[in-house]
Amino acid sequence: MNDILSVHNLVQHFKINSGLTINAVNGISFDVKKGEIFGLVGESGCGKSTVAKSIMGLYSLTSGEIYFKGNMISDRKIYRKNKDDIHKNMQIIFQDSSSALNPRMTIEKIIREPLKANNMYDKTKSEKQIDELLRQVGLDVSFRQKYPGEISGGQRQRVAIARSIALSPELIIADEPIASLDISIQAQIINLFQKLQREYGFSFIFIAHDLSIVRFLCNRVAVMVKGRIVETAPTEVLFENPLHPYTKSLLSAIPVPDPKIRNSKFIDYNEKELNDNGILKEVCPQHFVYM
Amino acid sequence: MENILEIKNLSLSFYTPSGEIEALRNINLQLGKGEILGIVGESGCGKTVLSKTVLRLLPKNAKIKNGEILLNGKDIVPYSESKMRGLRGSVMSMVFQDPMTTLNPTIPIGKQITESILKHSNIKYNEAKKQAIEMLDMVGIDSPEKRFAMQPHFFSGGMRQRCVLAIALASKPEILFADEPTTALDVTVQAKILDILLKIRDETRISIVFITHDFGVVARIADRIAVMYAGKIVEVGKTEEIFYDPRHPYTWGLLSSLPYFAKKGEPLKCIPGMPPVMMNLPKGDVFATRNKYALDIDYEKEPPIFDITDTHKAATWLLDKRAPKIKPPKFFGGECHE
Ligand SMILES: Nc1ncnc2c1ncn2[C@@H]1O[C@H](COP(=O)(O)OP(=O)(O)OP(=O)(O)O)[C@@H](O)[C@H]1O
Ligand SMILES: Nc1ncnc2c1ncn2[C@@H]1O[C@H](COP(=O)(O)OP(=O)(O)OP(=O)(O)O)[C@@H](O)[C@H]1O
Numbered sequence: 363m364n365d366i367l368s369v370h371n372l373v374q375h376f377k378i379n380s381g382l383t384i385n386a387v388n389g390i391s392f393d394v395k396k397g398e399i400f401g402l403v404g405e406s407g408c409g410k411s412t413v414a415k416s417i418m419g420l421y422s423l424t425s426g427e428i429y430f431k432g433n434m435i436s437d438r439k440i441y442r443k444n445k446d447d448i449h450k451n452m453q454i455i456f457q458d459s460s461s462a463l464n465p466r467m468t469i470e471k472i473i474r475e476p477l478k479a480n481n482m483y484d485k486t487k488s489e490k491q492i493d494e495l496l497r498q499v500g501l502d503v504s505f506r507q508k509y510p511g512e513i514s515g516g517q518r519q520r521v522a523i524a525r526s527i528a529l530s531p532e533l534i535i536a537d538e539p540i541a542s543l544d545i546s547i548q549a550q551i552i553n554l555f556q557k558l559q560r561e562y563g564f565s566f567i568f569i570a571h572d573l574s575i576v577r578f579l580c581n582r583v584a585v586m587v588k589g590r591i592v593e594t595a596p597t598e599v600l601f602e603n604p605l606h607p608y609t610k611s612l613l614s615a616i617p618v619p620d621p622k623i624r625n626s627k628f629i630d631y632n633e634k635e636l637n638d639n640g641i642l643k644e645v646c647p648q649h650f651v652y653m
Numbered sequence: 654m655e656n657i658l659e660i661k662n663l664s665l666s667f668y669t670p671s672g673e674i675e676a677l678r679n680i681n682l683q684l685g686k687g688e689i690l691g692i693v694g695e696s697g698c699g700k701t702v703l704s705k706t707v708l709r710l711l712p713k714n715a716k717i718k719n720g721e722i723l724l725n726g727k728d729i730v731p732y733s734e735s736k737m738r739g740l741r742g743s744v745m746s747m748v749f750q751d752p753m754t755t756l757n758p759t760i761p762i763g764k765q766i767t768e769s770i771l772k773h774s775n776i777k778y779n780e781a782k783k784q785a786i787e788m789l790d791m792v793g794i795d796s797p798e799k800r801f802a803m804q805p806h807f808f809s810g811g812m813r814q815r816c817v818l819a820i821a822l823a824s825k826p827e828i829l830f831a832d833e834p835t836t837a838l839d840v841t842v843q844a845k846i847l848d849i850l851l852k853i854r855d856e857t858r859i860s861i862v863f864i865t866h867d868f869g870v871v872a873r874i875a876d877r878i879a880v881m882y883a884g885k886i887v888e889v890g891k892t893e894e895i896f897y898d899p900r901h902p903y904t905w906g907l908l909s910s911l912p913y914f915a916k917k918g919e920p921l922k923c924i925p926g927m928p929p930v931m932m933n934l935p936k937g938d939v940f941a942t943r944n945k946y947a948l949d950i951d952y953e954k955e956p957p958i959f960d961i962t963d964t965h966k967a968a969t970w971l972l973d974k975r976a977p978k979i980k981p982p983k984f985f986g987g988e989c990h991e
């Protein structure tokens with residue numbers, strides 16, 4: 363078995379009131395292989411975070427199935443049976459995790475807590491590990507005693523990253539983990555993720571809007587529009603030969619760090635063009651386009 | 654260009670149980686009317702604190718040690734809290750890095766925008782509501798009428814960020830402090846939002862302080878860029894000057910870590926080491942330990958700010974006429990090499 367995660371026909375509709383239902387995710391399927399970094403990109407509001415939260419079991423699904431290491435964890439009973447494994451081996455870094463840190467805990471306590479909760483705490487070893495984790499995310503030991511309110515936004519996000527890798531999970535779902543970080547620290551975190559993948563075989567779902575980072579980091583990418591995957595392919599194939607009009611629009615909008623190219627051509631895409639009953643077709647090996 | 658904001662010799666510290674944190678150190682900065690000033694620099698260098706200092710939104714343990722903040726020529730540092738309240742929103746408003754610090758989770762988004770409009774103009778509720786829906790539409794939220802009555806947790810991360818921008822613009826401020834206002838947006842929506850901001854600037858002559866770590870974004874939107882390091886402005890200049898003729902080794906480091914210049918398969922370049930915790934700072938240039946171009950004097954004496962052109966300045970001893978000539982890395986017109 364090669365897939366750490368499989369998502370089958372995931373549908374997530376939120377009923378707001380009798381007159382309004384938001385169709386956040388409309389039947390998407392994908393697999394994440396062991397040791398792979400799978401990128402999920404797409405328009406703001408297209409359902410990326412909802413996919414992430416559905417995988418984590420934070421919402422019950424409208425329909426569809428989710429398999430983690432072959433177990434169908436979208437089933438409540440199976441989820442409960444595998445609870446310990448899931449808690450240890452599947453971690454999420456939220457888009458706004460910095461606001462989710464407990465403001466009354468010191469940074470060291472925040473990182474120590476999941477180790478204790480999963481019975482992985484060993485005083486001498488773990489305390490050294492905490493120093494090392496902080497260093498890996500570019501913070502020094504003086505941060506241990508600080509509270510979330512005393513540090514900057516990017517520093518908080520890095521604490522959240524340190525906490526989520528502390529347990530050495532097999533799958534990390536990273537929902538825009540580095541959007542709030544400056545480029546030098548971003549580079550450090552990206553290099554760290556790459557190391558975790560290459561040396562320890564971590565798998566990642568990497569949700570991001572910074573396409574130059576996605577291109578650099580991910581092995582495979584899926585592009586979403588309005589709750590659907592419209593194109594998926596190995597990263598270089600997608601960037602070299604985008605086929606869906608939304609993917610083309612997305613790639614044309616990448617801001618280039620060169621003021622001369624300020625007003626480069628941006629291909630607009632109207633999402634209303636998307637038909638509701640297309641399917642993903644394999645146009646070349648591993649390259650699927652919604653049509 | 655006439656300056657709407659002028660910051661002179663501004664220093665600010667936080668006083669914490671473990672000691673004094675020198676968050677801003679002798680900041681000098683001007684913002685012209687209708688100008689977009691980008692601020693870049695590593696996490697923790699003081700970008701947010703700088704904006705919050707101008708708006709006076711800092712906790713009690715923060716003290717301005719020195720300096721003036723001239724708004725339309727008048728120093729606002731001595732202003733009372735009630736006078737500052739009068740300025741916030743109407744004259745200056747801020748988009749916070751974390752949208753949830755602005756949004757009230759229990760109040761529908763539309764109502765929060767409407768209230769912001771009503772607070773700063775004398776129009777009827779229904780008119781304000783209409784404007785609020787237009788603003789939601791402007792920032793690209795679809796079905797704004799339906800979304801009007803929904804609470805923030807029904808919105809995606811990027812939608813919340815756009816709502817916060819709508820709230821900040823609703824009061825029609827003269828200066829907008831936008832703290833990473835597009836980090837949660839995909840690039841297509843981001844491109845549209847940047848265009849909207851440029852259009853609003855051209856129409857209303859609003860001045861914008863745009864904090865971001867995305868060099869692609871500053872390249873597109875900023876007229877001028879200030880680079881901050883450890884509470885100081887180390888380089889400032891026109892956007893073209895910073896990109897095509899950067900002079901500070903720290904700016905070189907930032908530009909070299911861009912994935913844009915990276916080669917697939919190689920690790921991204923980073924600036925070695927970490928920014929200092931701004932407590933008990935060493936003498937000399939605090940960047941010296943991370944700077945491979947550091948001179949002996951960098952460990953002794955803080956560099957002054959040197960003028961390169963009328964608009965371009967940098968604080969590095971490399972610009973002193975006694976300094977050895979070095980070959981700076983090139984970023985454009987060829988690839989990035991060192
Ligand atoms: N808990 C919820 N209840 C109701 N609607 C929701 C909920 N969470 C998200 N939505 C809606 O579902 C859609 C998808 O939201 P989601 O947060 O998954 O988008 P996203 O792709 O992560 O966007 P972004 O890039 O802006 O973070 C949006 O229309 C949003 O308003
Ligand atoms: N309330 C506070 N008490 C003590 N120190 C603080 C407080 N708020 C901020 N600081 C410190 O001031 C420095 C500047 O913080 P600031 O939030 O301005 O950083 P930033 O440049 O906005 O970083 P980021 O890009 O991560 O948001 C940081 O080192 C931070 O730890």
Ligand SMILES: [Mg+2]
Pocket residue numbers: 410411412457537809810811
């Ligand atoms: Mg999201």
Ligand SMILES: [Mg+2]
Pocket residue numbers: 514515516700701702750832
């Ligand atoms: Mg900040």
